[in-house]
Amino acid sequence: MDSQFLSSFLFSLSVTLPAILLVLLGMLLMKRGVINDRFCDQATQVIFNVTLPLMLFFSVYGREVDYGSQVKLISVGLVGTLILYGLGEFLAAKLIKERRERCTVVQSFYRSNASILGLALCLNAYGDIVLAPASIYSASVILLYNTLAVITLTRSLSEERTNTFIIAKKLLKNPIIIGLCLGLLVNALHIELPKPLVTTGHYLGDITLPLALICIGASIDCRKFTKISFIGKGSLSNVELLSSIGRLFIAPILMIILAKAVGIEGMSLGIIFLTTTTPLASATYAMTRAMGGNSTAVANIIGVTTLGSMLVSSIGLVVLTQLGWI
Numbered sequence: 001m002d003s004q005f006l007s008s009f010l011f012s013l014s015v016t017l018p019a020i021l022l023v024l025l026g027m028l029l030m031k032r033g034v035i036n037d038r039f040c041d042q043a044t045q046v047i048f049n050v051t052l053p054l055m056l057f058f059s060v061y062g063r064e065v066d067y068g069s070q071v072k073l074i075s076v077g078l079v080g081t082l083i084l085y086g087l088g089e090f091l092a093a094k095l096i097k098e099r100r101e102r103c104t105v106v107q108s109f110y111r112s113n114a115s116i117l118g119l120a121l122c123l124n125a126y127g128d129i130v131l132a133p134a135s136i137y138s139a140s141v142i143l144l145y146n147t148l149a150v151i152t153l154t155r156s157l158s159e160e161r162t163n164t165f166i167i168a169k170k171l172l173k174n175p176i177i178i179g180l181c182l183g184l185l186v187n188a189l190h191i192e193l194p195k196p197l198v199t200t201g202h203y204l205g206d207i208t209l210p211l212a213l214i215c216i217g218a219s220i221d222c223r224k225f226t227k228i229s230f231i232g233k234g235s236l237s238n239v240e241l242l243s244s245i246g247r248l249f250i251a252p253i254l255m256i257i258l259a260k261a262v263g264i265e266g267m268s269l270g271i272i273f274l275t276t277t278t279p280l281a282s283a284t285y286a287m288t289r290a291m292g293g294n295s296t297a298v299a300n301i302i303g304v305t306t307l308g309s310m311l312v313s314s315i316g317l318v319v320l321t322q323l324g325w326i
Helices: 002-032 037-060 067-095 099-110 114-157 164-173 175-188 195-206 208-219 222-226 236-261 266-276 282-290 295-323
Strands: none
Touching (some): 002 114, 037 175, 067 236, 067 266, 099 114, 099 295, 208 282, 208 295, 266 295
């Protein structure tokens, strides 16, 4: 079991270490004065409005996606996400006094990095055979992720009274939603784009994660990590702590219970577990900062969950393997 744990830990490290190094690079560049808050603001706008929508567009473009063969897997992902969203909203309303901080907690509960790190973890664990079901799963949940993100961000950050019309308007205007929906539409209609356009789109989409992680590192306030306390009156440190607990522990446990309840096991259970134990999605930082939320808290949570996910995913893999579930 020791060798198995070491193997799991090393494979998890090989996937998450590049992300950690990019976050550390952002911290170093900020400390040295190479980049500043203005750079992060401008880069975030580029990510939110251009590169991230393109990345999501090309994540589904050109792929043969058979949703019908993965109904149970997709259903668990969607239902589990909605349950986590509801739980996050409930706990945030009860435990977080400042309304503008609640959207951070809510997103941390349900929004994993399924489309990038989750897919990479699945490929490392199962090889190319997992690509089709894992892609179907991530493509399904990511649309719900971003829809719920617009809803909770609007509820927390909008100064005007929110209603269905306002939320629907923001959803329709959200570049991330537009990019993903266009990708699904173009794919469904079998429209073939010119190769130069596809290549350019991939170039732009490929810079999303590195640039987002560098900006995240630049925004992390290291001093706050020494002040994190137990949940109390909704201070920023408590927001970070509750969010990290939700992302690293509550979300994986709930999703595993839900998957087992409907009889999912083997590779499908592995997909659900590996995508759920990933850190808070980097897109959360870009969306929160672009919409005027507390991006520093989000950056800190991404930093904590990036480090914590290595340990959680490794231990979880050992436990689930010993139980014979995956």
